[in-house]
Amino acid sequence: MNSFGSKFRVTLFGESHGPAIGVVIDGIPAGISITTDEFREDLLRRSGGKKGGTPRVEEDSLQFLSGVFNGFTTGSPVAVVVNNLNTRSADYDSFANSPRPGHADFVSKIKHYGFADPRGGGHHSGRVTLALVIAGIFAKKIISPVTIETKIIHIGGENPWDKKLDEALACGDSLGGVIECTIKGLPAGVGEPFFDSLESLISHIVFAIPGIRGIEFGDGFASARMWGSQHNDPILSAGGATLRNGAGGINGGISNGNDIIFRIAVKPTSSISKVQHTFNFAKGVAEDIKIEGRHDTCFALRVPVVLEAVTAIAISNLLES
Numbered sequence: 001m002n003s004f005g006s007k008f009r010v011t012l013f014g015e016s017h018g019p020a021i022g023v024v025i026d027g028i029p030a031g032i033s034i035t036t037d038e039f040r041e042d043l044l045r046r047s048g049g050k051k052g053g054t055p056r057v058e059e060d061s062l063q064f065l066s067g068v069f070n071g072f073t074t075g076s077p078v079a080v081v082v083n084n085l086n087t088r089s090a091d092y093d094s095f096a097n098s099p100r101p102g103h104a105d106f107v108s109k110i111k112h113y114g115f116a117d118p119r120g121g122g123h124h125s126g127r128v129t130l131a132l133v134i135a136g137i138f139a140k141k142i143i144s145p146v147t148i149e150t151k152i153i154h155i156g157g158e159n160p161w162d163k164k165l166d167e168a169l170a171c172g173d174s175l176g177g178v179i180e181c182t183i184k185g186l187p188a189g190v191g192e193p194f195f196d197s198l199e200s201l202i203s204h205i206v207f208a209i210p211g212i213r214g215i216e217f218g219d220g221f222a223s224a225r226m227w228g229s230q231h232n233d234p235i236l237s238a239g240g241a242t243l244r245n246g247a248g249g250i251n252g253g254i255s256n257g258n259d260i261i262f263r264i265a266v267k268p269t270s271s272i273s274k275v276q277h278t279f280n281f282a283k284g285v286a287e288d289i290k291i292e293g294r295h296d297t298c299f300a301l302r303v304p305v306v307l308e309a310v311t312a313i314a315i316s317n318l319l320e321s
Helices: 037-046 089-095 105-111 119-124 126-143 162-171 198-206 220-225 299-316
Strands: 009-014 020-026 062-066 078-083 147-155 177-184 212-217 260-266 276-280 285-289
Touching: 009 126, 020 126, 037 126, 037 299, 078 126, 105 119, 119 126, 126 299, 147 299, 177 299, 198 212, 198 260, 198 299, 212 220, 260 299
Parallel strands: none
Antiparallel strands: 009 020, 020 078, 062 078, 147 177, 177 260, 212 260, 276 285
């Protein structure tokens, strides 16, 4: 399915090289003020054209089809579309029978019996994360005064990473990275045990971002090497404030009043200029492949704003009305 959430439900549609991509959001209360200017900063943060990002740059002009009238939400589902104007579909003709390593080309062809749109990755493309950012703008308004901050911890294991990024650009390879997210102001008591735990819902939607390979909360994987006396967070006050935050602000699937802290691992971009190996289904043989087109050297550089958006969407599904 292409939908997430119950109280704040997000449905994505569109393909990278189709006429448009978009999002339908149900559960937005009436009377929330909204203008197109409020989307500009986050859309620019996600856009290409910067060092390490794709040369593909779109105007990303939003069209509100429903749910907004005279600058306010109406309470009905909000539908937003963004036209795809800067496409070069011919770059993908050679991949029809030769799936690109690391991409969803092969599995999409199997799952959809060869009918899926393969251009630019189709519905699997990072282009569709634009729709998540749009939904995230509404979600951030709903969860206020709760705020979400992100920062890049490293790119390719380096911080600062300019030299490593230059190396990747020079040799036609790609890089991944680790991004940390902090949720501030979330009161204690948000989340449910087990299936709708705070970690469960955040993790669920985080993996909707293409290329995510892992997530950890608080001490994360390092906790497996710690003593319990090291990992446990001493409680300092009746409000639940703790001396440290090894739990990442969550106990038993429920927020404990401290900052929620988690990190995600983003894989290196799959499309690289280096010659790789794949199977040609038309010829029935394995062969070399060289990927042309416009791609990110490091998509992780554009992920922070997407991470903020999906986190806000998850939180909006857990807060009481």
